[in-house]
Amino acid sequence: MVISAVRKVYRVQRSVYLFLCIAIACLFIPALAAAGEADYRGALIADAAGKMLSTDRYWDILMHYRPAGRGRKSLVDDPRFFLAANGKTDPSAELTATIEGLFDDPAMGDDHPQCRFVARYAWLREKLKIDESKLPVVKCAKYEESMANITTKSATLVFPAAHGNGPASMFGHTLIRIDSPYQSELLTYAVNYAAKADDTNGFLYAFKGIFGFYKGYYSILPYYVKVNEYNHIEHRDIWEYSLNLSEQEVRRMVMHIWELRDIYSDYYFFTQNCSYNLLYLLEAARPSVHLVDEFRERLRFWVIPSDTVRVIEESGLVGRITYRPSLATRITAQESDMGDDDRRLALDVVNNTLKPGDIAKTGLPVEDERKVLDLATEVVQYRYSRKDLGKDEYLGRFLPILNARSALGGTSEDAAAAITPPVSPDKGHLPGRIGAGAGFRNNEFFSELSWRAAYHDLMDPSEGFVEGAQINFFDVHIRDYTDKASVKLESFRLLDILSLAPRDLFFRPVSWKVVLGFDRSLLADGDEHLVFRLNPAGGAAYESRLFGLSYVMLESDLQLSRAFGHDWTAGAGLTAGTYFSITDAWKLNLSGKTLFYPLGDTHRTFAGIFRNSVRLATNTALEVTVEREQSFNQYRTDAVASVNIYY
Secondary structure, eight states, rough: HHHHHHHHHHHHHHHHHHHHHHHHHHHHHHHHHHHHHHHHHHHHHHHHTTTTTTOOHHHHHHEEEETTTTTEEESSOOOOOOOOTTTTOOOHHHHHHHHHTTTTTTGGGGGGHHHHHHHHHHHHHHHHHOOOGSSSSOOHHHHHHHHHOOSEEEEEEEEEOOOTOOGGGGGGGOOEEOOOOOOOGGGGGEEEEOOOOOOOHHHHHHHHHHTTTTEEEEEEEEEHHHHIIIIIIIOOOEEEEEHHHHHHHHHHHHHHHHHHHHHHEEEETTTSSHHHHHHHHHHHTTOOOHHHHHHHTTTSSSSOHHHHHHHHTTTTTTEEEEEEEOHHHHHHHHHTSSSSHHHHHHHHHHTSSSSSGGGGGGOOOHHHHHHHHHHHHHHHHHHHHTTTOOOOOHHHHHHHHHHHHHHHHHHHOOHHHHOOOOGGGGGGGGEEEEEEEEEEETTEEEEEEEEEEEEETSOOOOTTTTEEEEEEEEEEEEEEEEETTEEEEEHHHHHEEOOOOOOSSSSOOOOEEEEEEEEEOOOOOEEEEEEEEEEEEEEEEETTTTTTEEEEEEEEEEEEESSSSEEEEEEEEEEEEEEEEEESSSEEEEEEEEEEEEEEEEEEEEEEEEEEEEEEEEEEEEEEEEEEEETTTEEEEEEEEEEEEEO
């Protein structure tokens, strides 16, 4: 019994001992682990400081830092993008906060910094040789699911060309397609950066876009959605530039895109726009290229999408270039090869005033019947893509056309294959312009200097641009009159947009213009004064082989100046003209206008303008302008010749 009692006491003592050991372990092991974790975290922070990673170029790329005064500032404006309170302006603090964030509670799941900022994590893991066994194990379910759906085989830069009749589309656009092993490119994904804007008023959109009132977001969506939007719904051709990025580089880019999901930056139409922000993605893929710095080094104060394409191509990133004409371009190409009677037959079929099967009764040759029905097919599809036709109405017209077309046999010609690709947007003239010239005004000699920030004038070389469209931004002309020894600001156009979109049987666009800025005008006192002008107009344009692109517009004009007797004048009238090319390098624009001003200082104005330009090289042109004007019953005649250099 004594031995039994001793054994019981021993067992109790051993149990108490084990309990005390476990209790001590529970109390001290987490503390030791936390101490070890803190030591490792501190070691990583010290290592990063020693290697000066906060000044590393790739850290600047991932955080979108740019020089600002004596420091650096991120172009990302969303506070959720930063882990440090002052991370937007303090790269070192943000780097430290990112390292500390890697040790956050793994229960955060997809919100954990390891999951939210995968590109930062991957870069730090490489630079600091992080031992992942010393970090919390985090399950990044959303990221892993998304990456499983996106195969990072290669990438393509996509440029939906400018659409001259839409204010939001006149510069063009860029996005990146993430290519996959699928045979169809339409099954891949597209990376897009765009302003979140619901405004339908073109002037309001332009104002808010210029001054940064919109937020811009990155998005990843199926490529066919964007092709349908730009290539079918909008009247825009698409250029595709394959990028010679490796799979690893594309994956790095996609990781950075993941970090930017639902993160906004203030959107500026002329600077921090769709194209500029995509440059950071390409630099994240291949940091050896310096795309963003190119604009600062070239003293560019604006970013034009076609200019970013040019910079990307010059960096050596571009391989094959592919042209994809829009549905509207294909329709135009088809109808240009047909006579007026055949085009009207196609329109009657589209409008359902002529049954497709009744074309045979017109006596047309079978080949011409095929062309009529092929054109009708394209136009019906175009109208449906623009929601001009409902689904039932579309099918009710489309299927009978197909049935009639199949009965004729033969294969439909591929309209896209028959189209000769135009000059690509990156091969056009550069957007900036400097001009030097001389001329006479009412027999007084003057020399003239001009500067335009961007982007394209009607008389500039047309290659790579939409014919009949212009948008001039910050266009300044200064004259020095030799006899008077005086230098005058002749004009300062903040914005000068003109869209001459030809109408035909199938497309009925409205041509329009808007001028906003200062012009030197002849007033009632017989002197010339600088007046502020707002001059919008709308009308129609028609194209013919004999007269080129002819147009007529109803326009209004508001002018403000203290030199007016009432400080202002306002009126309306008509402008008409024709614009055509003599050769590929030589083009003319002849126009006249008459405006009546019944409000403010009452008067009327008549003017005739002859513009003539010759392309000497891609970035050099000679322009001659002659203008005769009557205003306040006084006349003035201008003649000026200038050489324009594009940069």
